[in-house]
């Protein structure tokens with residue numbers, strides 16, 4: 661994983677061939693962990709227009725996201741709710757346990773040490789928290805803290821969502837997995853055992869945890885490794901942030917990590933035309949950095965673009981498993 665921890669991959673996964681053909685049009689902003697109830701008064705005319713993008717095959721980097729019309733610099737292309745998110749352990753007392761919004765005072769709803777910023781988040785968090793609060797997480801959290809691991813927390817949250825029936829066990833299968841070495845798989849074993857142990861001590865019924873195998877745990881972590889975004893809340897208004905490269909924000913400002921569906925389909929470019937930002941919570945916004953023409957591929961930068969070409973290549977190769985062939989790398993290479 662790169663030290664920056666931003667998303668993705670650009671490799672082709674053959675089983676998507678049938679799902680994402682050249683003509684596939686993505687007509688939603690993202691898959692959310694919870695769905696807002698439909699508004700009865702809503703007419704088709706009042707619904708927001710679908711985002712001006714489609715997911716299609718690139719020539720060499722597998723899936724990619726393309727503009728279906730001209731997009732102006734600074735425009736919001738779409739937003740996306742996380743499939744799964746989790747605050748970093750260091751931020752657990754200062755951000756909402758569901759949406760990762762910073763909590764200035766403790767006036768928000770609170771329960772057993774975690775804070776939720778509003779009634780909506782309190783309600784939405786039930787999809788994992790009703791299960792999570794039945795178990796003792798001391799050992800599991802200690803393991804994450806001492807080993808400096810953040811991704812097992814996402815797996816724990818996803819497992820709770822699956823047990824409560826709010827998510828399918830295969831919800832992240834569509835994302836590209838990292839290739840894992842035997843050593844990495846062995847290192848994951850302790851986390852898996854602690855997770856399983858916490859559920860079994862909490863007397864969660866066996867039929868509800870039958871999905872929780874070592875293979876499932878490893879496969880989910882393999883996807884999270886290259887698809888998780890580190891969330892740095894920008895706060896304030898977007899216009900103030902245009903000069904701010906999201907990836908260069910200090911590590912301490914990260915409030916947590918999350919995985920998304922659609923944002924994971926964006927390929928990387930060291931000189932991107934699009935960037936992903938978080939204003940006040942884990943809802944991601946994809947913004948155009950330059951004017952983008954119809955048909956152009958939209959790309960984001962997974963890493964700190966200010967690094968040297970060699971440093972970028974090394975992080976992309978070790979963390980994401982590909983060699984960057986973007987124009988800036990080609991110019992310098």
Ligand SMILES: [Zn+2]
Nearest residue numbers: 756759777781
């Ligand atoms: Zn919240």
Ligand SMILES: [Zn+2]
Nearest residue numbers: 930984986989
């Ligand atoms: Zn590059």
